[in-house]
Structure formats: structure tokens, C-alpha cells
Amino acid sequence: MDQSHIRNFCIVAHIDHGKSTLADRILELTHTVDPRAMRAQVLDSMDLERERGITIKAQAVRVFYTAADGETYQLHLIDTPGHVDFTYEVSRSLAACEGALLVVDAAQGVEAQTVANTYLAVEAGLELIPCLNKLDLPGAEPERVAGEVSELIGEPPESILRISGKTGAGVDAVLEQLIARVPPPAGDPDAPPRALIFDSEFDQYRGVIAYIRVVDGSFAKGQPIRAMAAGTVAEIDDIGFFSPTMSPVQSLSAGEVGYLITGVKDVTQLRVGDTLTTRPGPASGAGPAGGSRTEATEPLPGYREVKPMVFCGLFPIDSDDYPDLRDALEKLTLNDAALSWEPETSDALGFGFRCGFLGLLHMDIVRERLEREYDLELLATMPSVEFDLTLTNTEELEVHNPSDMPDPGTIAEIREPFIKAQLIAPREHVGAIMELCQERRGEHAGMHYLSPERVQLTYDLPLAEIVLDFFDQLKSRTRGYASLDYELDGMRPSDLVKLDVLLAGDPVDALSMVVHREKAYEIGRTLTEKLRKRIPRQQYDVPIQAAIGSHIIARETVKAFRKDVIAKCYGGDITRKKKLLEKQKEGKKRMKQVGRIEVPQEAFLAVLELGEQ
Numbered sequence: 001m002d003q004s005h006i007r008n009f010c011i012v013a014h015i016d017h018g019k020s021t022l023a024d025r026i027l028e029l030t031h032t033v034d035p036r037a038m039r040a041q042v043l044d045s046m047d048l049e050r051e052r053g054i055t056i057k058a059q060a061v062r063v064f065y066t067a068a069d070g071e072t073y074q075l076h077l078i079d080t081p082g083h084v085d086f087t088y089e090v091s092r093s094l095a096a097c098e099g100a101l102l103v104v105d106a107a108q109g110v111e112a113q114t115v116a117n118t119y120l121a122v123e124a125g126l127e128l129i130p131c132l133n134k135l136d137l138p139g140a141e142p143e144r145v146a147g148e149v150s151e152l153i154g155e156p157p158e159s160i161l162r163i164s165g166k167t168g169a170g171v172d173a174v175l176e177q178l179i180a181r182v183p184p185p186a187g188d189p190d191a192p193p194r195a196l197i198f199d200s201e202f203d204q205y206r207g208v209i210a211y212i213r214v215v216d217g218s219f220a221k222g223q224p225i226r227a228m229a230a231g232t233v234a235e236i237d238d239i240g241f242f243s244p245t246m247s248p249v250q251s252l253s254a255g256e257v258g259y260l261i262t263g264v265k266d267v268t269q270l271r272v273g274d275t276l277t278t279r280p281g282p283a284s285g286a287g288p289a290g291g292s293r294t295e296a297t298e299p300l301p302g303y304r305e306v307k308p309m310v311f312c313g314l315f316p317i318d319s320d321d322y323p324d325l326r327d328a329l330e331k332l333t334l335n336d337a338a339l340s341w342e343p344e345t346s347d348a349l350g351f352g353f354r355c356g357f358l359g360l361l362h363m364d365i366v367r368e369r370l371e372r373e374y375d376l377e378l379l380a381t382m383p384s385v386e387f388d389l390t391l392t393n394t395e396e397l398e399v400h401n402p403s404d405m406p407d408p409g410t411i412a413e414i415r416e417p418f419i420k421a422q423l424i425a426p427r428e429h430v431g432a433i434m435e436l437c438q439e440r441r442g443e444h445a446g447m448h449y450l451s452p453e454r455v456q457l458t459y460d461l462p463l464a465e466i467v468l469d470f471f472d473q474l475k476s477r478t479r480g481y482a483s484l485d486y487e488l489d490g491m492r493p494s495d496l497v498k499l500d501v502l503l504a505g506d507p508v509d510a511l512s513m514v515v516h517r518e519k520a521y522e523i524g525r526t527l528t529e530k531l532r533k534r535i536p537r538q539q540y541d542v543p544i545q546a547a548i549g550s551h552i553i554a555r556e557t558v559k560a561f562r563k564d565v566i567a568k569c570y571g572g573d574i575t576r577k578k579k580l581l582e583k584q585k586e587g588k589k590r591m592k593q594v595g596r597i598e599v600p601q602e603a604f605l606a607v608l609e610l611g612e613q
């Protein structure tokens with residue numbers, strides 16, 4: 001398609017404001033998806049996405065739209081996730097587009113990710129098209145919300161589109177605006193070919209599938225290519241676009257978005273952020289290959305490296321699965337560029353991996369994807385943040401695992417990550433939010449009215465306090481009305497101590513945590529109590545202790561108990577016995593032998609519920 005008739009845009013919004021539903025309407029309006037195959041949020045293709053009702057992966061689809069001017073345009077639409085943990089997905093999608101549709105729920109208003117995504121899109125130089133969504137809802141307040149959006153983006157409220165992704169009202173006007181306002185892609189079709197890999201996935205049979213945005217020149221089936229950063233050379237086996245299923249074509253040219261398959265199986269050879277170019281020389285294979293005979297020399301700007309913020313250990317329940325877990329992590333990393341990992345050995349849990357994530361939801365999703373997509377059973381240890389240390393011998397140390405904390409006597413300073421948090425809520429919840437932030441060692445850094453009813457608060461908070469149950473607490477104390485967005489804001493010195501947990505007198509490295517000194521006693525007490533409730537009774541008393549160094553600060557005991565479930569059902573009901581035994585087996589599933597004691601998965605995550613009463 002002629003470049004002037006291409007428009008690339010992504011849909012961004014706070015979670016649940018209706019991105020995926022709007023994408024559905026656009027797919028219908030453009031007859032992209034067979035009405036019989038249509039289902040709600042059709043682009044959320046992963047089982048996990050459908051079950052949870054959230055978008056995890058960005059999805060790029062090509063649609064054709066005949067506009068009011070009678071011309072047919074080729075649009076590439078990228079639906080994005082809304083949760084703060086997936087901001088990296090959004091920023092990569094933005095780099096493949098010239099425009100962004102900003103969707104705002106007219107019954108809610110501007111939320112934390114509305115603001116964050118607006119800034120991202122503006123920084124990326126995109127044309128921003130705001131629209132108020134869910135106008136069909138009786139609770140919609142388009143006037144108020146238009147005011148908030150207008151304040152945010154600096155455009156008059158009456159210029160903001162009003163739509164309903166549910167009924168489809170106003171969706172054609174959105175497409176007309178897109179065509180009128182979003183510039184066509186600017187790349188040079190005659191320059192040496194360059195394409196940005198903005199995402200990728202691994203297919204068991206076909207190897208790496210790279211999602212590309214062609215910037216200059218064109219790429220055709222059969223052509224030899226080179227990945228500029230990795231130095232990988234390969235040939236294009238297959239090239240095409242998403243409709244939303246894979247649709248092969250002969251070539252993709254400047255401005256177009258699609259996929260490319262080379263048969264490369266090694267996931268490290270075609271990385272997200274790398275630039276592809278063609279190699280000169282006689283093109284082998286069929287098709288109108290050849291294209292440009294020159295090779296690009298300047299790679300495209302890739303992506304900033306993302307820094308994982310939250311770490312936990314992942315251990316296979318069955319230690320024989322260790323090699324499979326490594327393999328799965330390698331493959332998943334390709335589909336999830338923000339995931340990092342390195343081998344970890346625990347005295348208590350054996351061989352596993354220390355994994356880095358962008359947040360708790362990301363951690364949860366990764367664990368679940370590893371289990372489902374790679375058929376593994378895993379145990380996750382308590383999440384923790386990174387600590388930077390200066391030792392008394394002036395050595396600098398980065399610690400990703402509380403059990404790696406050196407002896408306190410050797411530490412001159414410990415620094416922990418701080419975040420700048422933006423919290424948005426209706427005015428009446430400001431008090432509750434301030435109280436929560438104060439309990440979590442937060443420092444108030446600003447307050448701003450988005451409209452007379454809605455307030456944006458800024459706080460500096462230690463990331464470690466967010467990793468606990470901050471988000472749940474925020475939601476419950478504001479009846480779900482507050483939203484949160486944050487970004488890392490450097491490391492700051494803090495008075496932190498390592499808290500050890502001993503089971504039956506033995507320290508369990510996988511249960512160690514690093515906490516603020518002033519909170520250590522309280523956390524020690526709550527933690528031992530939570531653990532007592534989660535560790536099944538054994539045939540002898542099991543003491544659970546929390547200690548700082550050699551100093552025991554809390555103690556609980558799991559009382560001995562002989563578990564003889566069958567004794568209860570005397571009489572001959574064999575099916576009932578079988579059921580009970582099966583149930584017991586089920587219960588054992590997520591257990592890990594730690595010394596003489598079987599510890600269930602929940603015990604390792606007890607820390608996540610410390611704030612609960």
C-alpha cells in the first residue's frame with residue numbers, strides 16, 4: 001500500500017477503560033474478523049488474559065478502512081496492556097506508531113495510567129487522540145471527565161471525542177480523526193532496508209517469530225537478512241501481517257507492521273530492540289526478492305533497557321525439572337523482554353533461578369505462564385527488591401536476594417530503591433491515602449487537583465513497601481477508587497536489617513527478608529504467626545522463630561499432630577476413603593521438603609499478606 005495511506009496507532013488507557021473492547025469494534029467496523037469468530041476482547045488471545053480479563057501482551061493487527069473521503073487506508077492497530085507492570089510493553093508499542101488513541105472511561109475519569117501513558121505518548125512524539133469511552137453508562141460524567149482530560153493534554157474539552165466501545169457509537173468518528181490527524185509513516189521506501197523488532201515470540205515448530213515495524217526499504221520472502229546488534233544472519237522463510245491471525249505476504253515495506261520468520265531457533269539471536277536489515281548479494285529463493293542491494297549501516301534506536309524491580313526465587317517442585325525450567329525461561333524471555341533471571345542455589349530449596357520482574361503482577365503472570373505453557377510445577381519465594389551496599393572495606397555490592405546479605409558488621413551503608421508514586425482518587429479518599437503512605441514510610445511530595453472532585457497525590461516511597469500489599473490496601477481503603485502509577489526514583493540509604501526465619505531451629509534461607517529496623521519486631525511477630533497457620537502439623541512440635549542475627553525476636557510453635565485421615569471413616573465406604581486420600585495427595589502437591597519439614601507454597605508467600613489483619 002502507498003505509504004501515504006498507512007496509519008499506525010496504538011490504543012492506550014488505564015486498565016479496564018475499554019481498550020480491548022474498542023479494538024473489537026474497530027475490527028468489526030472494518031470487517032477484519034468474521035462475525036462468527038467474533039468474541040469479546042478478541043485480541044486477548046492468551047487463556048490467561050481471557051480468564052483474568054486483562055491484556056498482558058500488546059497485539060498488532062492490520063485493518064483496512066474506507067474513509068469518508070472515499071479512499072481506503074491500511075491501519076495497523078496495537079492494543080496494549082494497562083497495568084503499571086506492563087508499561088514497558090506500552091513504550092515498545094509506541095515506538096512502532098505515529099499516533100495513540102487515549103481512551104478514558106467517562107464514568108471514572110483520569111486515572112494514574114491515563115496520565116502515565118499520556119506522558120509516554122507525548123515523549124515518543126506521537127499524535128494523541130483522546131476519547132471519552134462508555135458514554136452508554138448511566139453513571140458516565142462526560143463533562144467532568146472532559147475537563148480532566150483537557151487539563152491533562154491542554155486541548156479544549158469540546159474537541160474530545162465521545163464514544164461507546166460497547167455500542168460502537170462514535171467509533172467511525174475515531175477512525176476519521178485518526179486518518180486526518182495521525183501522520184503517515186515517514187520512512188524512506190528506497191533507502192537500505194531497516195526494521196525494528198518491537199516484540200517477538202517463540203513457536204515450537206517455527207522458531208523465533210519477530211514482530212517488526214519496517215522503517216525504510218522493504219523486506220521480502222527469501223531475502224537474506226542480518227540482525228545488526230546480534231550479528232545474526234538468516235533468510236526470510238515467511239513474512240506477513242496479523243489479521244489478527246498470521247497472514248503471509250510476499251513483502252512488507254516502509255511503514256508497515258507485521259511478522260517475520262527465519263527458522264532461527266536460538267532465542268538470543270533475534271532480540272527485541274534489534275534492527276534488521278537485508279544483506280546484499282544474489283537473493284536466493286523465490287519471489288520478487290532482491291529489493292535493495294545495499295545494507296543499512298545505522299541501526300534504529302532500540303529500547304532503553306528495563307530494570308527489574310522485584311525479585312524472587314523460582315524452584316521446580318520436582319528437582320528433575322531444573323533443565324526444563326531453564327529452557328522455559330529462555331523461551332519466555334523472548335516473549336517477555338522485561339524478565340531477567342540467573343541461577344540460584346538455596347540450602348532449603350535446592351537449584352532454581354533468581355528472577356527479576358517489573359512488579360508483583362508481572363511476577364504472578366510469569367510464574368503462571370511458566371507453569372501452563374511449559375508444564376512445570378514451581379515454588380516461588382518471597383518477593384524482594386534490590387539492595388545496594390557499601391561495605392566497610394569500601395567495596396560496592398548489589399544484592400538481589402536477602403539470603404546473600406553479608407554480615408551486618410561488614411556493611412557501612414545499605415541503600416534501597418525509592419519510587420515516585422502518583423496516586424489519583426476522588427477527593428474524599430485523600431485522608432485514607434495519606435495515612436497509608438505514611439504507614440509505609442512515604443514522604444509527601446505534592447498534591448494537585450485534576451478537577452474539583454479529583455486529586456492527584458505524589459509520594460516518595462520505598463519500593464519494598466509497595467511490594468508488600470500496598471496495592472490491595474490502597475484499593476480496600478478507598479473502596480477501589482484510587483489508582484497508582486510509579487517509576488523508580490533512585491536508591492536512598494535506609495536503616496535496614498536482615499530478618500531470618502528458623503524452622504525447628506534451622507535457618508531457612510528462602511524465608512529471609514530485609515526490613516526496616518523500626519518495623520522488624522512487628523514484621524517478625526506477624527510473619528511467625530502467619531507461618532504457624534500455614535505449616536501443617538508434623539509428628540513433633542515445630543518451633544518457628546524470627547531472628548535478627550543471633551537475637552530471637554519472635555516465636556511461635558506448630559503443635560504436633562498425627563494426621564490419620566482414614567481413621568475417621570471407620571465403616572467400609574471405600575470411595576470416601578479414596579477421595580480423602582486423593583485430597584491429601586492434592587494438598588501435598590505444592591510442598592517442598594525443607595530439612596525434616598514439609599513447607600507449602602503459601603508459607604513462602606506469607607509475607608505478601610503481612611498488612612492484613
Ligand SMILES: Nc1nc2c(ncn2[C@@H]2O[C@H](COP(=O)(O)OP(=O)(O)O)[C@@H](O)[C@H]2O)c(=O)[nH]1
Nearest residue numbers: 015016017018019020021133134137164165166
Ligand atoms: N458499558 C460499557 N462497558 C464497556 C465499554 N467498553 C468496555 N466496557 C467494559 O469494560 C470492561 C473492560 O474492558 P476492556 O476492553 O477489557 O478494557 P481494557 O483493560 O482497557 O482493555 C469490560 O467489562 C468491558 O465489557 C463501553 O463503552 N460501555
Ligand SMILES: [Mg+2]
Nearest residue numbers: 019020054055
Ligand atoms: Mg485490554
